[in-house]
Amino acid sequence: MGQAASTVQSVSPEQREVEKEASSLGALPMLRRAFSKLADPETKAVPRENLLQCFNIVYKGQSDASNIPKLFPVLLDHFGSSIVDQFFMPAEGQITWIEFVRGYNRCCTRMSASVSLNMLLRVLRSTVGRANVPINLEFESDDTDCKVNGSLLPSDVLLLLLMCWSMSWDCRSLKHSERKVSLSPPNLNHLVLSAITSCAEIDSGLNVWDGDFSSSEIQIPAGKFVTWVLSTVPCLSDCLSQFFHARLQNQATAGDELAPSNSSVEDVSLTTECDNDILTHGRAWAIGLTQRSTINEEISEVCFPRGKEGMDERLLYRSSAHGKGLNRFWSHVEGYNGPLLILIAASSGQTHEGSSVVTKWVIGALTNQGFENKDLFYGSSGCLYAISPVFHVFPPSGKEKNFVYSHLHPARRVYEPHPKPVGIAFGGTMGNERIFIDEDFARVTVRHHAIDKTYQHGPLLPDQGFLAIEGLISEVEVWGLGGHVAKKVQESYKKREELFTEQRRKVDLKTFASWEDSPENMMMDMMSDPNAVRREDR
Known part of the structure; x- marks a missing residue:
């Protein structure tokens, strides 16, 4: 002692x-x-x-x-x-x-x-x-x-x-x-x-x-x-x-x-x-510097990958590889319940002193949840990014919650007196979105921040005026930042959907073993006497 x-x-x-x-x-x-x-x-x-x-x-x-x-x-x-x-x-x-x-x-x-x-x-x-x-x-x-x-x-x-x-x-x-x-x-x-x-x-x-x-x-x-x-x-x-x-x-x-x-x-x-990626190492690092959550760790795998496979497993969708359009996009992101980073590379023409100049730019959006097929805005948080040529981040303003809008054509064609826009949008209001991508992934519309109360104010493009800018989309990328758990959940979801689809395609012939119960007999009866009294519908 x-x-x-x-x-x-x-x-x-x-x-x-x-x-x-x-x-x-x-x-x-x-x-x-x-x-x-x-x-x-x-x-x-x-x-x-x-x-x-x-x-x-x-x-x-x-x-x-x-x-x-x-x-x-x-x-x-x-x-x-x-x-x-x-x-x-x-x-x-x-x-x-x-x-x-x-x-x-x-x-x-x-x-x-x-x-x-x-x-x-x-x-x-x-x-x-x-x-x-x-x-x-x-x-x-x-x-x-x-x-x-x-x-x-x-x-x-x-x-x-x-x-x-x-x-x-x-x-x-x-x-x-x-x-x-x-x-x-x-x-x-x-x-x-x-x-x-x-x-x-x-x-x-x-x-x-x-x-x-x-x-x-x-x-x-x-x-x-x-x-x-x-x-x-x-x-x-x-x-x-x-x-x-x-x-x-x-x-x-x-x-x-x-x-x-x-x-x-x-x-x-x-x-x-990785030069063909919109999300280059420098851009990924810049986005990671804006986040103090687990997203920072996930996007670091893109900045400093341990191999090419480390990047590919996070890339959910690329329009040049998977095909353009909302349906192709949806088939690759559906079921992913985690943070997503969507990037849009586009070009637009500007007229200056009588000459037309084509400028290329990149913008993006970070969502804290997966995409849903809805006819209204949803989401709990997110950020908008001006990425190239000038980097800026626009976090939530806290005034509204119109973070994400993603709407496909309804499965059944029905008459809609006031159809909702089909496409993907971020910020703003219905029909007056801050960023709107059409269903063909051909054009993106960028509007002035004055119409948006969800994200903080600031120009997404250099010298952006009050008029909306329409750009021609050259590439769209979606990166999953939810880790291995979100990826496994999406894989399970896709397998379950494929199983359901396969089951719907099959016909159980045992239920039609006799002519009386066969669908052909039922069709013949209806054509011969459509007003005849029949057994209850099953």
Whole structure:
């Protein structure tokens, strides 16, 4: 007992405090294992070089890729050192146990999204500064919740997004290390343009349809950029803490060698295989950043698939592969009771200064439930998305609940004095929908947000006026985000429907064994004397 008491007394109040905070996060056992593998047995401290190796990301992609800035590989070379110096602040190149735990708490403790974003911007400034690239970001104090001043260039925003993408990819590759898939960073221009159009004062020289802002000197105020992140892609601020935890978790469970904790980003054919999808890796990641529910985990399988089959099992319908039209669509989504993401790629013509220009765009809608054949609006929640060329999200406004409308032709043709529209719609009211897809999947109509009280206001297309825009549909995709359970339920539903259909086609000949009970005899009797008194109808 005396020895136990002396052991407890040997723990300083500072150590007890940091361990208590780490224990509340459920990370203390993991940190002990990671520290024991990283620390020098003699000094009982972690050398700075070991932590650098733990948090380092090595880029081995094509440096001449059109969507990757030349500065990006250089940025990643300094990323690990920025992480170590930002959170551990090693004294004389050694990190003690208390400093190790405090560094974890500083990055991964429960905090507001604004504080997490503040830390992320500090890491960006430190990393870019180490690469000898100027950036106009200033912090009023060393407090993590202080105000951020200055501004960002579009190129700075792109570097930040690519850095966050790399951290998200790294977490995913470490989680599924048994089937590691390397991906090159995707095209994220739609997110950069979203930040520009939401935060900056745009002159007439920026053409969002072109998407080229590489040489743009547009100033994006830091304060407005923070507001844009928190309102549009709030999960972006979580990328740093998730990466931090995943790297230490991997170190705790890995062998004695430090090499496996290093990750490399490489170009592989899987990236180009998905180029024909509307839901590219970059678009899927952007949509995932807007959701903090289980949908985020499901759509991450599209961003960072463990194989091509991981994407195919979530793709329920694609018009180019399964056929256009509401009936073909319905045969693939019926019975799926889970969140669904529907994407529409279309084009429309615009007349400007006497010349006609055809523009291509992508919009989408996320529903929290499957589609139903109804002649009125239904649903409990959902979001609309402007995806390309500019990304925006429009969550529920809370005023109305006209989330989804999906109506097929009735099975029996009956006279309807006021027939209901046949097609799929989101928001607005009957006959005045915010998004309406016709039954042939040939045209989509996008109306002004003023007619919609279900989803928040905002343009689904750049330069969208008050008049309705009619686009020619080139592709429609539906992705199931309800997990394996929803997929199995749909498969059971389809098997049951196929069984019922097969049973209806069969005729039980035993019931017509005699001529008296045969349908042919009954038809002959009716034709010969239709007014004759007969037995009761059966």
